[in-house]
Amino acid sequence: MARALAAGETTSVELTRAALDAIAAVDGLVHAYLHVDAEGALAQAAESDARRAAGTPASALDGVPVAVKDVLATTGLPTTCGSKILEGWLPPYDATVVARLKAAGLPILGKTNMDEFAMGSSTEHSAYGPTHNPWDLERIPGGSGGGSAAAVASFQAPLALGTDTGGSIRQPGAVTGTVGVKPTYGGVSRYGLVAMANSLDQVGPVTRTVLDAALLHEIIGGHDPFDSTSVDQPLPPLVEAARQGAAGDLSGLKVGVITELSGEGYQAGVLARFQESLELLTQAGAEVVEVSCPHFVHALATYYLVMPCEASSNLAKFDAMRYGLRVLPEGVESPSAEEVMRATRDAGFGDEVKRRIILGTYALSSGYYDAYYGTAQRVRTLISRDFEAAFEKVDVLVSPTAPTTAFKLGEKLDDPLAMYLNDLATIPANLAGVPGISVPSGLADEDGLPTGFQVLAPALADDRLYRVGAALEAALEAQWGGPLLDKAPTLEGAAR
C-alpha cells in the first residue's frame, strides 16, 4: 500500500475509505472495533494526500490507515480497555505510540476490541461482547488483542497496534493468520498504555506482512523520556533486516528449537506446520538445533503470579472518584466513599478482572509476598538465564506460537486454567523481556485454521525477528502462491 501511495496509484483517502467501507460491511459479524472514527480518519487521510502531493510525506507509511487497540490512550476517541468502568472515557492525552502514528501521518481508523484490561486469551472477556475470528465466525480471534488481529485478518485495517503482556499480539496473530510482533521490553514506549502488568506489557504491530510490521515498528519504536523504562538507544535497522530476510538467504544463522515448547500438549496440525517451517529455514541455509530451556515449564505459574500482582495495584485507581463509571449503591441514603467504590467496582469490573485483582491482592499481602511474588521473581530470573544460555548457542529460538488453533467461542470460558494454557509458548518472552514475532505458518490439517510460527531473539536484537520472519514468509508464500490471508473465507464487502 505504501508503495502504491508513493507511486501515486492510490490515495490515502481511497485506502481509508476502503477500510471504512469494509468496517461498515463486515464488522457487524466480526466485531473487531469498539469505536470507529470515520470523520477523523478521512480528515487525516486528506492531510496525508496533501503532504504526498507536496512531496513531503511524514514517513514511509504516511497515509496508510491503522487501527489501535482500545488500551492505548487517544484524544478525541474513547479509551475503554474493553471495560464498563471506563465506558465513554475520553483521555486528555495521546499515548506516545499514538502521537507517533499521528506524526508519521497514519490515519487512525478507530479502537479495536479486547479482553477487559487485556485479561484473557480469547477476547470473550470484553465487556462489549466478543470478537469473532474471520476464518470461522464461531471461533475466538485470540486474545487479548483479538480485535486488532481480526481487523487486519478481515481487511478492515491494513495495520493495527496491539499490546502483548503474555502473548496478546502473537497468539491472536497465530490464530488469525496475521503477523504479530512483541518488541523488546522497553523498545517501544508504554506511556499511555493502560497498564495490566507494567513489567510485562509491550506495544507492538499487527500486520499482514513481516515488512509492514517492520515499517510500523520503526515508527512507534525508540526512546521516550516519558517512559523511564524505555531503552535509550537507537532501534536496530528493522526494515533493512526484513528486506534482507525476504531475499531468502539465512546461511550462517543458528536456529534453536525449544524442546519444552514443541511436543506434548500441541495440536498435531500445529506441530506439522511447525516442522515444515523448520525445513524451509534449513533450506534457506539456517542450521537448526534443539535447545532446552528447563525453567520454561514454570513460566505459566510465574506469569500468573507476577501479572495479577501488578494488575491488582494498577486497577486500584478505578475508584469512582475522578473519571469513569460511578455507581451509587442501592438503598443507601448517603453512601460513603468506600460504599460508592464498592458498588462501582462490582458493576464495572468483569469476572476475569475481579479474579485477577483478588489473586494479586492475596499474593502481595504480608505473609504471602515472599512465598508468591518473591518466588515468582526468582523463577523469572531463572527463565531469563535460560534465554541467556540458549542465546549463547543459537541466534534465535523458535516454537509454535500457540499450542492449538482457534477454539470455539464459549468453549473455555468456564475453565480459566485451560484458557491460560494458550499463552504457554508466548509467556517466557514477556517474563524475560526478549522480543518475539508470530508469522503465519499455514493451516492445520484437522480444522483448516491458521497456525503460527514464533521466533524469539535476544533483547534489543529485534532485527533478527524480521530477518527470519521475512525469510520464512517468502518461502511459505512461494509454496502457497500468495499470502495465507488470501485463503481466508470471503466476508461480503471486505476490501481485499
Next chain:
Amino acid sequence: MSATETLVPFTDVLAAYDPALGLEVHVELNTATKMFCGCPTGFGAEPNTQVCPTCLGLPGAMPAVNRVAVESAIRIGLALNCEIAEWCRFARKNYFYPDMPKNFQTSQYDEPIAFEGWMDVEVEGETFRVEIERAHMEEDTGKSLHVGGATGRIHGADYSLVDYNRAGIPLIEIVTKPITGMGEKAPAVARAYVQQLRELIVALGVSEARMDQGNLRADVNLSLAPKGSGVLGTRTETKNVNSFRSVERAVRFEMQRHAGILGSGGSILQETRHWHEDTGVTTSGREKSDADDYRYFPEPDLVPVAPTREWVEELRATLPENPTQKRARLQADWGFSDMEMRDTVGAGAFGLVEATVAAGCPPQAARKWWLGEMARRANDSGTEIADLGVTPLDVARVQALVDEGSLNDKLARQVFDGLLAGEGTPDEIVASRGLAIVSDEGALNAAVDEAIAANPDVADKIRDGKHAAAGALIGAVMKQMRGQADAARVRELVLEKLA
C-alpha cells in the same frame, strides 16, 4: 481525652519510666517540578491547575524520576552523615485514599536512598546523638477539603473537594532510630532535633522547610519502658505536629498520658494520634499495628536509581557548613552571649542577622533591630520577620546612617515605617520624609534659646548646677524640631548657654 485517661505529673513519669522517642520528619522539597512529572510545584495556586495525566494518575500515564529531587535527597542524606545507596528502587505502597490519585503512593520501602546516619543535638549544653535509620524519597498526596460540616472534617460534611496540586510533590522522609537515655530532656530533645533538622534543611537550600505551610511535618513516636529495664515499650505515633513548641508539648503530653495508663495497670494501644494545638492534647486516630498491609512491591514503571560515586562526591563537595558548627563560629565572631545567641536562633533571626552583619552592620546592632524592632512589628502584623519586606541590606544601611549621625533611633524607626510601607530604599525614605537630623547650628541655637526662654524655672535649676534637669529642655527642643535634632549636641548647647 477520655475519662479513663489521667495525666501523671511529669516528674513522677520520670521516677518510674524511661522514655524512648522516634521521629519521622517529612520534608517537602522545593524542586521546580514534581517528583515524577514536569508539573510546577508553586504554593497557593488555584486548585487543580498544576496537574497532568501523571500526577493525576490517569490510566496509562507513567512516572519519570526528577533528577533534582534525587540530588536533594542525596544532599540531605550526606548532611545527616548517611550512607548513600549504590542502587535503590521505588516501591508501591498500596492503600485507598480519595486524595491519592493512583490509590498507591510511590515511595521507597526496603531500599532507601540514604541510611545509617546521625545528627548531634544540643540541649542545654548536653549533646545527644540521634541516629538516623533512613531517609527515603516519596511523593506527596493531594489535599481534601470537606465542605458543609462545622468542623472541616469529613464527618458531617455535605461534600468533599480534592485539590491535586500537591499530589506528586517530592518528599523526603527522615526516620530516626529509637532515641533513649534522655530522661527529663526527652521533650526538649525532640524539639531541638526538629529545630536543628530544619536549620540543616534550610542551609542546604532544598526546602523552604516552613512548618506553618506544611513543608516540614513531624510525626512523633513515643513509648515508655519501666525505668532501667532497657526494653522498648509500645509506642503511639502522633501525626503531623506542626510547630517546634508543639513537638515538645506533644512528647510531654504523651509521656504523662502513657504513664497514667501504665500506672493504672492498663496497656498502651499502638495507634496513631492527632495533636490538638489549641488544647494541647492528643486524641486517638486510627488504630495501627505492624500488620498494616500496604502490599509493597517494586514500582515496575521506574528504573532503579543508581547514583554514581562520582556524583555523590560532587554533591558532598556542595554541602554547606554544618549549621551547628557555623553557629558556634559566628557566636564567637559576634561576641554574643549564649542567651543572646539562643534568642536570635529562637526568633528565626539567625540567618537575617548573619546577612545583616555581612552587609557591614555591627553584630549587636543587627541583633537589636531584628529581635527588637522587627520582631515587634512581625508580632503586630502576625507575620514572620523574614516576611516583613525589610531586608538585611536595608537594616545595615539604616544602622550605617545612625552610625554616621544622620539618623537617631527614633528617626530610624520612621525609616522602617517607610520600608514597611514600600516607600523605597532607606535613603529615599530619609529624603522623601525629610528625616535627616538637623545639624544647622543656627536653627539649633534658636530652638535652644526659645526653650530656655519658655522654661525659666528649669533654666534656673540648671544654672544652679542641677544638670539632670537639662532633660526637660532637651525634650522641648526635640519636640519643636520634630525629633530631628542630635540630642547630644542639644545637651551641649543647653549646658553651654546656662553655664
